[in-house]
Amino acid sequence: MSDVDFFNFAFTHVPLLLTCMVSAVLLLYMAMRRKVKLGYLDPLHFYWTFTFGTAYGVVLALYVEGFVSFYYFSILLVYGLVFYLFFVFGRGRSGWLYPVVVTLLIPRGRGRFEFWLIFLVYVALAVFLFFKTGFGANAEINRFEQNRGVGAFVRVADGFRLFVLGYLALLCAERWRQRRRGLITCLCVSLYIVLLLVSSLLNGAKFAVLEGIYASLFALAVQGFKVRLSLTKLLALFAMVLLFAVWVLGRNLEQSGVEEDATGAYMEDSPILYERLALRILANADKYYLSLPNGVIDDLETDSAFIQLLSPVVSVTKMSELVGHPVNDYTVGRQSLLHWYPDYDVAGGPTSHFDLFSYKYFGYGPGLLFAALIGLLLAAVGSLGRHQRGPFYAALCAALWLRSIPMLLEPAVGLAYMLDIFILFFCVKAVGVFLRLTTLSSAQVK
Secondary structure, eight states, X not given: OOHXXXXXXXXXXXXXXXXXXXXXXXXXXXXXXXXXXXXGGOTHIIIIIIIIHHHXXXXXXXXXXXXSOHHHHHHHHHHHHHHHHHHHHXXXXXXXXXXXXXXXXXXXXXXXXXXXXXXXXXXXXXXXXXXXXXXGGGOSSOHHHHTTTOHHHHHHHHHHHHHHHHHHHHHHHHHHHTTOOSXXXXXXXXXXXXXXXXXXXXXXOTTHHHHHHHHHXXXXXXXTOOOOOOHHHHHHHHHHXXXXXXXXXXXXXXXXXXXXXXXXXXXXXXXHHHHHHXXXXXXXGHHHHHHSGGGGGGGOOOOOHHHHHHHHHHOHXXXXXXXXXXXXXXXXXXHHHHHHOTTOOSSXXXXXXXXXHXXXXXXXXXXXXXXXXXXXXXXXXXXXXXXXXXXXXXXXXXXXXHHHGGGGTOHHHHHHHHHHHHHHHHHHHHHHHHHHHHHHHHHHHO
């Protein structure tokens, strides 16, 4: 089913689609709400409850109308259930990761020197990326196309960004709790707000502001702060995040040459901006409606699971040069798009989602094992928040959690993001240890 076919279906079956999507979102929320650190404020809800909930709702509607067979519908149902069960199972058996993180990544003491080192590195990277590519929100095509050639710098910056925001949020909250509300606290809060907004514009994702807020809230919760928002504050937060997402979407349309007063093709009485926002939510299911109807997924080409899992770690460009073909074109999401639009040569496209990736690259049975491993791994990362070891640890937990969850959307990329955090913070700790030893040796000589 092509995009055009699906959108025609969606806007002629609005009541069915909304019923299925809302039902799926509520079901996933109820299943996960007591299984995560922050309850309804946990970032896993954005990925699992919202993204997968809306996507599963679309597939349910297509199944009800006969566009998706029971076999393919069962794939999503079984894989989703396996992930969930092993995530729940793994929460109580995930202590193995904590000593690894503490030993390899956490510096001695409060880690203030390491924080300022990371802060300075992030600022330097942000300045470099700004002059190299500009704000991601102003990308002429999309942020993936804009970041060609500097992807490694972007990944380092994004990993450090979430840590810095989490740590700054802790500094502000600690000073506020101690009633130290003078000029320094005001400067700290101002720095946090400016960094949140500027870094989100630089990142360019519609989710960027919310991601930064999620990292801050998670770090606060790990450090022992009670993170609860009243309905009024929650609605205000939602309005701010939605406003940023709509603004970024509007900038994308402007860069694409779309007039502001244009009306939608499917929602003819509404501005095109509102229609594009609705289409963006429906696009959570793009890999499903492109690949499941008529069994298209079984006709898609693959290369090697090893290549797919390794390529984001060593660089997609380098891996493509080594194997002699564009590796990124063989992700399930990208293949689904190329099946309908073979001449599409712009970077980006649908993600694969762990269920389609597992099924396509490992087969129905072995794929279930891969889905179970993802559930266990995410459970281990999420459970790090049960421990409290100071602000550096709390901010690191937030960054690691936010960078690990994307493996639900694109397993290879999410695993690479998680590995990025381990590599980056291991290097930071090593630098800190080296400088401390050097200083100690110099002092002993004197």
